Amino acid sequence: xxxxxxxxGVTKTFGGFTxxxxxxxxxxxxxxxxxxxxxxxxxxxxxxxxxxxLLNDSGSIRFAGHEVSRRAAHERTRLGxxxxxxIPRPFRTMSVLxxxxxxLAYVGGVAGGRARDEAMSILDGMGLAAKAGVTSSxxxxxxxxxxxxxxxxxxxxxxxxxxxxxxxxxxxEVDEVLKILFELNARGITIIMxxxxxxxxxxxxxxxxxLDAGRIICDGTPQAVVAxxxxxxxxxxx
Amino acid sequence: xxxxxxxxxxxxxxxxxxxVAMAFSGINEYVFFxxxxxxxxxxxxxxxxxxxxxxxxxxxxxxxxxxxxxxAALVMFKxxxxxxxxxxxxxxxxxxxxxxxxxxxxxRLRGIFFSIATVAVIFILETVVLNWRFVGGASGLQxxxxxxxxxxxxxTRMLFAVMAVMAVAAVGISRYLQHSHVGQGLRALRDxxxxxxxxxxxxxxLKLIACTVSGALLGAGGAPMPMYLSFIEPASSFNLxxxxxxxxxxxxxxxxxxxxxxxxxxxxxxxxxxxxxTISSELNVLVVGVLLVVFVVIAPEGILGLVKSWKRxxx
Numbered sequence: 001x002x003x004x005x006x007x008x009g010v011t012k013t014f015g016g017f018t019x020x021x022x023x024x025x026x027x028x029x030x031x032x033x034x035x036x037x038x039x040x041x042x043x044x045x046x047x048x049x050x051x052x053x054l055l056n057d058s059g060s061i062r063f064a065g066h067e068v069s070r071r072a073a074h075e076r077t078r079l080g081x082x083x084x085x086x087i088p089r090p091f092r093t094m095s096v097l098x099x100x101x102x103x104l105a106y107v108g109g110v111a112g113g114r115a116r117d118e119a120m121s122i123l124d125g126m127g128l129a130a131k132a133g134v135t136s137s138x139x140x141x142x143x144x145x146x147x148x149x150x151x152x153x154x155x156x157x158x159x160x161x162x163x164x165x166x167x168x169x170x171x172x173e174v175d176e177v178l179k180i181l182f183e184l185n186a187r188g189i190t191i192i193m194x195x196x197x198x199x200x201x202x203x204x205x206x207x208x209x210x211l212d213a214g215r216i217i218c219d220g221t222p223q224a225v226v227a228x229x230x231x232x233x234x235x236x237x238x
Numbered sequence: 239x240x241x242x243x244x245x246x247x248x249x250x251x252x253x254x255x256x257x258v259a260m261a262f263s264g265i266n267e268y269v270f271f272x273x274x275x276x277x278x279x280x281x282x283x284x285x286x287x288x289x290x291x292x293x294x295x296x297x298x299x300x301x302x303x304x305x306x307x308x309x310a311a312l313v314m315f316k317x318x319x320x321x322x323x324x325x326x327x328x329x330x331x332x333x334x335x336x337x338x339x340x341x342x343x344x345x346r347l348r349g350i351f352f353s354i355a356t357v358a359v360i361f362i363l364e365t366v367v368l369n370w371r372f373v374g375g376a377s378g379l380q381x382x383x384x385x386x387x388x389x390x391x392x393x394t395r396m397l398f399a400v401m402a403v404m405a406v407a408a409v410g411i412s413r414y415l416q417h418s419h420v421g422q423g424l425r426a427l428r429d430x431x432x433x434x435x436x437x438x439x440x441x442x443x444l445k446l447i448a449c450t451v452s453g454a455l456l457g458a459g460g461a462p463m464p465m466y467l468s469f470i471e472p473a474s475s476f477n478l479x480x481x482x483x484x485x486x487x488x489x490x491x492x493x494x495x496x497x498x499x500x501x502x503x504x505x506x507x508x509x510x511x512x513x514x515x516t517i518s519s520e521l522n523v524l525v526v527g528v529l530l531v532v533f534v535v536i537a538p539e540g541i542l543g544l545v546k547s548w549k550r551x552x553x
């Protein structure tokens with residue numbers, strides 16, 4: 001499979017702290033990749049560098065044939081990188097429907113009735129259609145998570161990065177979100193999933209990458225990564 | 239229920255025609271002297287709301303923009319003897335450039351830090367003016383204004399009519415921005431800049447547009463001041479009460495909707511003028527303060543918010 005995302009030699013420091021050190025990672029089109037690692041290992045920093053919320057200090061990030069590491073986040077979104085946030089960031093004064101209208105207008109260039117129809121069909125697919133008119137600040141945690149995924153989908157992405165979309169959800173809700181992510185992947189969208197719920201990562205990912213202290217310490221099938229002594233040491237200590 | 243374009247502009251046209259007709263009538267001169275201030279506040283509050291209400295960036299530096307407009311107009315008048323229209327256009331232009339520069343601050347500063355930086359702009363510019371002999375320095379400048387034109391009976395009546403045109407224009411621009419693509423993006427970045435960027439919204443460009451348009455309108459609102467008072471001096475031009483009033487009006491009327499600042503400015507502006515005449519000119523500042531506190535505590539979404547919740551409960 002052709003690589004859609006090519007991260008090579010990416011380093012990011014905050015003052016004297018090295019959050020990412022020479023990280024290289026290649027993701028194939030249509031792949032389901034799990035990104036794991038202990039707290040503070042650099043997972044969110046890495047996806048912030050990929051999505052453009054942060055600029056990496058050195059190294060290159062190529063997406064769908066474009067060097068994107070110096071581009072603004074909104075340009076990367078237009079190229080096809082979408083994400084959800086670890087702590088949901090809804091447009092809280094807008095209704096769920098209006099939240100989706102923003103990427104539809106700014107990425108797809110559709111507005112008015114057509115945008116409304118498209119937004120409704122995305123919400124339908126997520127089981128959120130009944131909440132379309134509700135102000136997003138009044139949603140429950142699982143609804144917020146779903147809305148973030150729906151809003152990401154409204155940007156018609158090629159790559160979706162889900163940053164702990166299941167954090168704080170109950171068992172059945174985790175399964176609901178997992179099902180949504182599987183469906184999106186089946187439509188051809190490449191997905192990078194950051195998750196602490198191991199059961200979810202293991203069942204979802206075709207390949208798992210483990211970060212520790214800003215370095216990739218393991219890259220392989222879910223089973224191989226779990227069995228890896230370095231990974232066990234990173235999580236459990238010596 | 240959103241107002242249709244035709245209905246809005248028909249209404250705006252009728253209001254404008256009525257105000258201009260008033261300026262030609264035999265009503266007492268003082269009404270126009272006071273009315274000018276109320277209409278000026280409609281301009282300033284609508285301008286402020288574009289950045290503060292739509293984008294959520296609170297600009298405390300309103301006096302800097304008002305004074306920039308006024309002093310730019312003065313330079314045009316004193317240097318070139320330019321007519322009022324040219325003074326206003328130039329005032330708006332210079333204040334728009336100032337807005338663009340302040341907009342660049344949003345690259346690094348958000349929330350309260352942006353607001354503090356805008357306060358600093360007031361003091362920087364005031365220092366410049368204090369040391370600038372051509373515009374009168376600290377002692378100010380007495381101006382002799384030309385006679386009224388366009389068939390107006392007095393210059394004050396003409397200024398009132400001009401400010402009425404500017405008020406309708408400012409409200410029209412503010413309303414247009416709110417309903418446009420730009421307004422949608424500003425609202426998104428007000429709620430979350432990160433999420434807006436990740437939804438494809440070019441946040442920096444939109445913030446610069448909002449800062450420039452807001453700054454230009456604030457400057458336009460301040461530009462007629464030298465002619466209005468026949469006098470200009472730094473202490474009153476850079477007075478912080480502009481910042482407080484201009485911020486209070488959209489908050490009292492309702493932030494984030496074009497009608498909010500209009501309601502707030504008409505209400506607060508008229509009340510201030512009435513209090514000034516009937517009680518005292520000191521008390522009118524208290525009126526702003528008390529109303530601001532009352533609204534922030536009881537109705538944080540302003541009068542528009544009250545109307546909305548009242549409509550909802552009566553359904």
